[in-house]
Structure formats: structure tokens, C-alpha cells
Amino acid sequence: MTTVFGCIADDFTGATDLAGLLARSGLAVSLRIGIPDTAPKGSAPFEIIALKCRTAPVEEAVAETRAALDWLRRAGAQRFFWKYCSTFDSTPRGNIGPVAEALMADLGTDQTIYCPAFPENGRSIFMGNLFVGEQPLAESSMKDHPLTPMRDSNLMRLLEPQVTKTVGLANRLTVARGAQALREEMDALKTQGVAHIVVDAVANEDLAVIAEACRDMPLLTGGSAVAMPLPALYLADGTLAADAPKTQRPQFDAKTIVLSGSCSAMTNRQVSDYLGRGVPSFQLDPLTLAENGPRAVLEWLAVQDLGAAPLIYATANPESVRTAQERLGVAGAGEIVEATLSACAVAARDAGARRVIVAGGETSGAVTKALGVSQLDIGPEIAPGVPWTYCESGGRQIALTLKSGNFGTETFFTDAQDRLVS
Ligand SMILES: Nc1ncnc2c1ncn2[C@@H]1O[C@H](COP(=O)(O)OP(=O)(O)OP(=O)(O)O)[C@@H](O)[C@H]1O
Numbered sequence: 001m002t003t004v005f006g007c008i009a010d011d012f013t014g015a016t017d018l019a020g021l022l023a024r025s026g027l028a029v030s031l032r033i034g035i036p037d038t039a040p041k042g043s044a045p046f047e048i049i050a051l052k053c054r055t056a057p058v059e060e061a062v063a064e065t066r067a068a069l070d071w072l073r074r075a076g077a078q079r080f081f082w083k084y085c086s087t088f089d090s091t092p093r094g095n096i097g098p099v100a101e102a103l104m105a106d107l108g109t110d111q112t113i114y115c116p117a118f119p120e121n122g123r124s125i126f127m128g129n130l131f132v133g134e135q136p137l138a139e140s141s142m143k144d145h146p147l148t149p150m151r152d153s154n155l156m157r158l159l160e161p162q163v164t165k166t167v168g169l170a171n172r173l174t175v176a177r178g179a180q181a182l183r184e185e186m187d188a189l190k191t192q193g194v195a196h197i198v199v200d201a202v203a204n205e206d207l208a209v210i211a212e213a214c215r216d217m218p219l220l221t222g223g224s225a226v227a228m229p230l231p232a233l234y235l236a237d238g239t240l241a242a243d244a245p246k247t248q249r250p251q252f253d254a255k256t257i258v259l260s261g262s263c264s265a266m267t268n269r270q271v272s273d274y275l276g277r278g279v280p281s282f283q284l285d286p287l288t289l290a291e292n293g294p295r296a297v298l299e300w301l302a303v304q305d306l307g308a309a310p311l312i313y314a315t316a317n318p319e320s321v322r323t324a325q326e327r328l329g330v331a332g333a334g335e336i337v338e339a340t341l342s343a344c345a346v347a348a349r350d351a352g353a354r355r356v357i358v359a360g361g362e363t364s365g366a367v368t369k370a371l372g373v374s375q376l377d378i379g380p381e382i383a384p385g386v387p388w389t390y391c392e393s394g395g396r397q398i399a400l401t402l403k404s405g406n407f408g409t410e411t412f413f414t415d416a417q418d419r420l421v422s
């Protein structure tokens with residue numbers, strides 16, 4: 001099968017988020033961890049390459065995404081998507097804008113759109129300003145993000161310093177008038193030399209209009225949700241054959257491990273909910289780990305009944321996180337926890353776990369790497385933007401879900417288990 005739509009995501013959970021929304025169509029979606037070192041063969045209609053370049057140096061992010069684009073082109077894709085966070089996480093220099101400009105140059109196109117809106121998860125854009133729920137981005141918890149604090153809510157102002165060409169806006173009033181009106185507005189902006197168009201969207205209906213208007217642009221950029229209507233559009237216009245490969249539903253043994261390294265407000269609530277159900281659990285403390293290593297948790301894990309879906313978590317409140325970071329450094333505390341959760345993932349898999357639930361973007365990156373996973377097929381969605389995925393790890397098929405810190409409802413860990421039939 002030739003790939004129709006090639007996507008590049010700037011982090012792992014963001015990639016599974018996009019994959020989950022594309023897979024709502026029932027069509028096969030394949031996710032590669034990093035740029036495959038083999039030539040494309042038997043690629044899916046929708047291919048996503050997950051990178052880890054959100055906060056990488058600009059030159060590194062540009063080089064990696066260009067290499068990913070090259071692989072996707074060799075897989076046959078002619079339309080491309082640059083996926084970044086629905087909260088537009090970026091540094092003052094990038095990497096959203098510089099990567100978009102580099103991909104545009106490679107594709108020989110002079111216009112693209114920027115639409116991080118994800119209404120189902122409370123991200124909306126109005127008059128170029130991004131909201132998280134009812135709060136402007138810069139007043140949301142994103143203002144204190146450790147790596148990419150977002151201190152402005154205006155997407156044009158955020159993007160301008162990241163690009164060399166002109167930035168403009170197609171606002172909600174235009175989007176509300178439909179796909180044809182939006183196309184005309186983009187053409188008018190093109191004559192004014194606008195290369196980068198922020199597009200307003202407050203509801204899924206707006207995203208349907210934007211996707212319809214922009215479906216044939218060589219490059220689209222945004223959060224996952226703006227890409228969601230594309231599979232149906234490509235099926236309807238014959239870009240994708242009606243017999244294109246569909247998603248699979250393999251079955252997995254119910255032995256499960258839940259690993260949480262996210263300290264977001266939502267993950268804290270999810271961990272509390274799961275603990276409240278009386279599941280076996282082990283709380284990791286970075287300071288104890290720094291002193292004694294992971295032996296205690298690995299010994300505890302070795303005697304657990306994985307049928308009871310035990311939880312190992314470092315999830316903590318901001319005060320405890322700060323204390324650990326003051327003593328070990330931000331990176332030091334993070335690495336100790338990530339290394340421990342990764343070792344637990346491997347030990348649980350070797351002990352028979354076939355369902356692995358991971359919370360946290362960085363944590364997911366570390367666990368996926370430790371499990372030696374290079375390709376994931378996308379299964380059923382657990383919550384908006386969080387699907388189950390199927391992959392091979394250590395010679396076995398496992399089901400793996402990677403949850404962004406802020407995604408899912410309080411009952412996510414049980415929701416995940418309920419979504420897979422054994
Ligand atoms: N108790 C703790 N003290 C200090 N650092 C911790 C603690 N628990 C987890 N960490 C580290 O905090 C970081 C959490 O980042 P991660 O990306 O996994 O979650 P997140 O930021 O909530 O998720 P996302 O990026 O999807 O929003 C990881 O590096 C993790 O190892």
C-alpha cells in the first residue's frame with residue numbers, strides 16, 4: 001500500500017494522539033518511533049514518524065524533520081503534516097516555525113496553516129488567541145511549564161520570531177462562512193505575501209471546514225484534531241481506495257502494568273482514582289532511588305499478580321517534585337524516575353505483562369525506548385487523543401498506551417483496561 005498522508009510529530013505522546021484521531025476512520029495507521037533505518041516497504045495509508053524534537057536545538061530539529069520527510073516521500077506520501085502540541089509548546093526560537101519553513105522549502109510550497117485547536121480537549125483558537133478551557137494559554141498552567149513556558153496567548157506573536165516570512169490570520173468569521181470562503185481568504189493572503197496562516201477553530205465543525213479547504217495543501221501544521229477529518233475526505237474523493245487496509249483488533253492476555261511518571265494535575269487525579277480502587281501499588285521517591293537504586297521496586301514487582309494490574313508511580317504534587325528537583329536537579333530527578341520506570345516496564349513484560357499503560361510524554365519516550373519498540377499499529381481510542389497501540393517488544397506482541405500528561409479523565413487507568421477485550 002502506498003502512503004497517502006505522511007506525518008511528523010515532535011514528541012511520542014503527540015504522535016499517538018494524532019494516530020488515534022486518524023484511526024477513528026477505521027483505516028490502518030502506522031507509527032514509527034524515530035526515522036526507520038530501512039527503506040519504506042508495506043507502509044500504511046497513514047504513516048506517522050514520532051520524533052523527540054520539541055525542545056531540541058533548532059538545527060537538530062530541522063535536520064531530523066527533513067530526514068523524516070524524505071522517508072515519508074519515499075513511502076509515497078504527497079501530503080504532509082507537522083504535528084506539534086495543542087498548547088503550541090515552543091521556545092522563543094522554535095521549533096514549530098523553523099521546521100515548518102524547512103519542510104515548506106523542501107516541498108516547494110509557499111503557504112501553510114497553523115491550527116493547534118483540539119476542542120475535545122479544551123484547546124480553541126479565536127482571533128489568533130489560543131485558549132485552554134476558558135483560560136488564555138498564557139494564564140493556563142502552561143505558563144509554568146518547566147521546558148516551554150507559554151507566556152503569550154497570541155499565536156501570531158508567538159510564531160513571528162520563529163519564521164522569516166509573513167504571518168497572517170484567517171479568523172473564525174471566515175471559517176464560519178465555509179471552505180470556499182476560507183480558500184478565497186488564503187488566496188487573498190497569498191497575494192499579500194502571507195506564507196504562514198494561523199486559522200481560528202473553536203469547535204470540531206470549524207476543523208471540518210479547515211480540513212476541507214486545506215486537504216490538498218502539500219503541508220499542513222497543527223495539533224492532531226485538524227487532521228482528523230482528512231481520512232474521510234480522502235476516501236470520499238478516491239485519493240484512498242475503499243479497500244484500503246483497516247485497523248486490527250488483536251487480543252491480549254489481561255496481565256497489565258501501569259507506569260506513571262507524569263506529575264500533571266490530571267495525572268495526579270488519575271493516580272488518586274486508581275489508588276482509591278485498592279490496586280497494588282508502589283510509589284517511587286526520586287531521593288530514595290538516588291540513594292538505593294531500583295532494587296526495592298523490582299523486588300516488589302517480581303512478586304505481584306499482574307492480573308491485578310499493579311501501579312508503579314512517581315506522580316507527586318508540585319511541592320514534592322520541587323524538593324526532589326532542588327536536591328537532584330530537574331534533569332537528574334527526571335532521569336532517575338524515567339530509568340526506574342523503564343526497568344519496571346521491561347521486568348513486567350518479561351514476567352508476562354502484555355498490556356502496558358504509561359502516563360507522561362518524557363516517561364513514554366523512555367519506556368518505549370527501553371522496550372525496544374520501533375513501530376506501532378493503532379488500535380481503539382481510550383480517551384480523545386489516547387489510543388491503544390500494538391507493537392512487538394522483546395519478541396512478543398504487546399499492547400501499549402502512551403498518555404499525554406493532561407489527557408484522559410480521572411478514570412483513565414481503568415478506562416484503558418476496559419477498552420481492550422481479552
Ligand atoms: N516525583 C518526582 N520528582 C521529580 N521529577 C519527577 C517526579 N516524578 C516524575 N518526575 C519526572 O517528571 C517528568 C514528567 O514529564 P513527562 O513528560 O513524563 O510528564 P508530563 O510532562 O506530565 O507529560 P506531557 O509531556 O505528555 O505533558 C519526567 O521526566 C519524570 O521522570
Ligand SMILES: O=C(O)[C@@H](O)C(=O)CO
Pocket residue numbers: 011013014015017018084085086087223224361385404405
Ligand atoms: O497536542 C497535544 O496536546 C498532545 O498531543 C501533545 O503533543 C502532548 O505532548
